[in-house]
Amino acid sequence: MTRPAAANRRGAPTPSAAANDERHGDADWRCSTESVEPNLHFRLMAFSYGFRDTFLPRRRILSEARIEPGMRVLDYGCGPGSYLLPAAELVGEAGRIYALDKHPLAIRSVRKLISRRRLTNVETILSGCETGLPDNEVDRVLLYDVLHCLAAPTSVLQELRPVLKPDGALSLNDHHTAEGEIVSVVTASGLFRLLRRGQRTYTFSPGQQ
Numbered sequence: 001m002t003r004p005a006a007a008n009r010r011g012a013p014t015p016s017a018a019a020n021d022e023r024h025g026d027a028d029w030r031c032s033t034e035s036v037e038p039n040l041h042f043r044l045m046a047f048s049y050g051f052r053d054t055f056l057p058r059r060r061i062l063s064e065a066r067i068e069p070g071m072r073v074l075d076y077g078c079g080p081g082s083y084l085l086p087a088a089e090l091v092g093e094a095g096r097i098y099a100l101d102k103h104p105l106a107i108r109s110v111r112k113l114i115s116r117r118r119l120t121n122v123e124t125i126l127s128g129c130e131t132g133l134p135d136n137e138v139d140r141v142l143l144y145d146v147l148h149c150l151a152a153p154t155s156v157l158q159e160l161r162p163v164l165k166p167d168g169a170l171s172l173n174d175h176h177t178a179e180g181e182i183v184s185v186v187t188a189s190g191l192f193r194l195l196r197r198g199q200r201t202y203t204f205s206p207g208q209q
């Protein structure tokens with residue numbers, strides 16, 4: 001099933017959120033206006049992930065997110081779906097994976113995986129920001145290798161924060177971004193708090209709203 005993204009849940013950006021996004025080169029906080037990369041770039045990336053995932057299976061990274069059976073997980077910027085199968089296995093039939101990406105080719109790859117593997121617990125969302133999910137819907141948000149791609153990171157984080165349950169967690173990695181920058185961007189405006197550093201990921205808990 002593909003879920004259409006809902007109307008923007010956010011109001012105007014806070015001054016610090018807007019400033020943060022401006023530092024990332026996008027004064028326009030409506031991140032849904034972002035463009036997608038050319039299809040060839042996406043295909044090359046998807047091809048290279050075959051090697052990446054052989055040398056470092058995604059399940060090893062997911063283990064740091066502490067995903068349990070029955071959980072609902074949003075894989076934000078899911079790309080061709082490297083985390084999909086292990087995540088779908090971890091949550092099991094009672095759980096749910098929402099695979100979101102702004103690139104139509106990503107959604108197409110994930111849909112192929114869903115039908116080839118007969119996955120019944122995965123939904124796709126084509127969006128550059130809004131998830132269309134209700135508040136307090138998910139136990140985990142995965143933001144893997146996506147932060148550096150975001151033109152308006154704080155706007156996306158503002159969108160993700162309410163979707164996460166109060167005891168949920170944002171699991172993030174990005175080898176393109178320095179640790180200090182990751183922590184300062186994600187904790188801006190008190191949206192999230194750094195909970196722990198793993199070997200390959202950072203885990204953030206939602207801040208007070």
Ligand SMILES: C[S@@+](CC[C@H](N)C(=O)[O-])C[C@H]1O[C@@H](n2cnc3c(N)ncnc32)[C@H](O)[C@@H]1O
Pocket residue numbers: 031034049076077078079080081082083100101102103106127128129143144145146149150151156
């Ligand atoms: C480098 S890939 C990482 C894919 C996947 N998370 C992984 O690690 O295998 C980044 C993905 O994020 C998606 N992306 C970038 N900006 C986005 C945005 N604003 N909203 C949704 N997806 C976005 C891109 O289309 C791309 O598929």
